[in-house]
């Protein structure tokens with residue numbers, strides 16, 4: 184089944200407003216005419232407004248890197264789904280391994296963010312992935328299943344239609360060590376099969392599963408050629424206009 188490719192740049196905690204502006208201008212230019220794929224950017228909160236305004240007439244959408252489940256209140260350091268929507272955000276990354284590992288976000292908290300985003304009509308990009316120790320201990324599939332079941336608890340079929348999954352093996356993030364196309368395809372096929380058991384085959388067939396972890400201009404084409412890889416979630420290479428432009432123009 185052919186799914187519309189989705190190429191996402193996660194800028195993490197990088198870019199001043201001026202740098203974000205310059206990068207957005209370049210990405211806006213090289214995304215012109217790309218009407219057979221979706222391109223999205225996740226700048227830091229402080230640059231969302233600027234990037235959204237630079238890209239308002241382009242096909243590139245602006246997304247957020249995190250979201251709270253409440254619309255307002257005493258949640259110091261968090262960001263409300265309504266605030267994000269007001270800034271022009273349509274989707275949000277949830278459950279990134281950096282949130283899980285550095286900020287100790289567990290299944291329950293991630294699930295709250297998922298349900299909160301959906302309640303306010305923000306589309307989640309839900310990240311999962313195993314560590315090196317888990318892969319070496321043959322626990323990859325068990326971990327992916329736990330993360331999927333934990334994070335997606337309580338999501339309806341309708342919610343799933345709005346959700347994108349990102350498989351990001353932790354050992355491949357920022358390390359220059361990409362999963363081989365076979366390793367990535369195997370994990371994606373496993374995730375899709377599990378989704379068809381948890382929901383239904385139609386949902387599993389239409390949901391987009393992105394690969395993330397050292398995606399670069401020189402490996403994007405072979406990754407995107409895999410039958411269950413529908414896109415890429417790019418960190419480091421998304422901060423370089425030339426590299427990201429090559430990635431979104433994958434062949």
Ligand code: 13P
Nearest residue numbers: 193356357396397418419
């Ligand atoms: P890198 O592309 O830098 O490995 O980062 C991947 C990632 O974490 C995207 O969310």
